[in-house]
Amino acid sequence: MINDDIMQMHWQHDLLSSIEVGIVVMDKHFNVEVWNQFMENHADLRPSEVIGKSLFSLFPEIEESWLRGKAEPVFNLRTPVFIIWEQRPYLFQFGTNRPITSDATYMFQNVTMFPLSSPTGEINKLCMLVYDVTDQALGKLRVERLNDELQQMSCVDGLTGLYNRRYWQERFDSHFKLQRRRDNTSTAMMLDIDHFKNINDTYGHQAGDEVIKTLARVIQKSVRETDLAGRYGGEEFAIILVDSNQQNAAKVADRIRRLAEAMMVEHEGQQIKFTVSVGLSEYRPDIKSNMAWLEQADQALYLSKHSGRNCVSTWDMVGADSAPNPEQAKA
Numbered sequence: 001m002i003n004d005d006i007m008q009m010h011w012q013h014d015l016l017s018s019i020e021v022g023i024v025v026m027d028k029h030f031n032v033e034v035w036n037q038f039m040e041n042h043a044d045l046r047p048s049e050v051i052g053k054s055l056f057s058l059f060p061e062i063e064e065s066w067l068r069g070k071a072e073p074v075f076n077l078r079t080p081v082f083i084i085w086e087q088r089p090y091l092f093q094f095g096t097n098r099p100i101t102s103d104a105t106y107m108f109q110n111v112t113m114f115p116l117s118s119p120t121g122e123i124n125k126l127c128m129l130v131y132d133v134t135d136q137a138l139g140k141l142r143v144e145r146l147n148d149e150l151q152q153m154s155c156v157d158g159l160t161g162l163y164n165r166r167y168w169q170e171r172f173d174s175h176f177k178l179q180r181r182r183d184n185t186s187t188a189m190m191l192d193i194d195h196f197k198n199i200n201d202t203y204g205h206q207a208g209d210e211v212i213k214t215l216a217r218v219i220q221k222s223v224r225e226t227d228l229a230g231r232y233g234g235e236e237f238a239i240i241l242v243d244s245n246q247q248n249a250a251k252v253a254d255r256i257r258r259l260a261e262a263m264m265v266e267h268e269g270q271q272i273k274f275t276v277s278v279g280l281s282e283y284r285p286d287i288k289s290n291m292a293w294l295e296q297a298d299q300a301l302y303l304s305k306h307s308g309r310n311c312v313s314t315w316d317m318v319g320a321d322s323a324p325n326p327e328q329a330k331a
């Protein structure tokens with residue numbers, strides 16, 4: 001009988017040692033009673049160094065009040081408790097033996113705590129199982145990051161960082177539907193670099209790209225975060241200035257025009273100047289569709305081009321008997 005007991009204890013010890021899961025048994029005060037090989041290997045603490053000691057004094061990184069609260073149902077309701085890595089990446093700050101190329105600097109852990117009952121049915125100990133879930137966690141984080149990047153790539157224009165045309169159009173469609181029910185008006189802006197073909201022809205395509213990027217930065221700095229700014233074509237930009245009437249939009253447009261005029265783009269030792277032309281159209285309830293609205297801004301842009309460029313025109317100037325003086329159009 002005694003031999004049988006010894007044998008069983010021996011097996012249990014082997015079992016606890018070889019299992020690839022951390023096993024910690026603690027009393028109600030979180031004093032350690034069992035500490036298996038997995039815990040020993042990863043914490044670099046032998047059972048003799050931890051048994052009888054409080055978990056919180058051994059591992060100051062564990063927030064005592066939080067873990068005590070978490071473990072309450074184990075003692076009070078006799079139910080297991082789970083802590084998953086998405087909630088808290090780890091309970092014990094263990095390093096990881098993953099390759100340096102992986103982005104894990106610590107072991108992601110899932111932790112289970114469950115009650116251990118005495119022969120009289122009392123719950124005065126809990127068992128904690130610590131699972132190394134680093135590979136699953138890294139896999140999931142990698143997929144999430146890729147999804148974010150894909151999402152970002154599908155919305156953003158690679159050269160300028162502004163919305164690309166497809167995504168801008170989608171957002172513009174929803175804005176138009178909302179706009180019809182809103183009290184505040186918004187203004188559509190079309191903006192185009194003047195004589196851009198000459199810039200490409202004179203300085204080269206890459207220099208042209210640099211000009212486009214510079215202008216995109218000017219636009220980004222000049223509009224609000226809630227505005228909708230996109231690269232609509234090669235050197236053409238479309239912007240919805242949300243909650244801005246034509247008067248306010250003209251101020252923004254002229255600020256962009258002036259900033260662009262003042263810019264000096266440096267590319268491979270070349271210094272490039274450029275200007276922009278702008279067309280504006282304020283939303284009115286009689287505008288039937290989003291594309292009709294944008295078309296008005298485009299016609300105002302066309303007017304700016306025909307008025308000598310480097311100026312801002314509005315839709316209500318289009319069709320006026322005489323073409324406006326571009327200087328008048330400058331806000």
Ligand SMILES: Nc1nc2c(ncn2[C@@H]2O[C@H](COP(=O)(O)OP(=O)(O)OP(=O)(O)O)[C@@H](O)[C@H]2O)c(=O)[nH]1
Pocket residue numbers: 192193194195196197198200204205206207208209212233234235305309
């Ligand atoms: N560098 C560069 N050039 C582009 C890009 N997309 C379009 N273009 C060029 O932009 C030029 C646009 O020329 P046009 O439409 O004739 O207009 P413009 O020369 O700016 O003349 P106006 O608009 O009338 O002032 C063309 O030469 C296109 O090849 C781009 O992403 N990068």
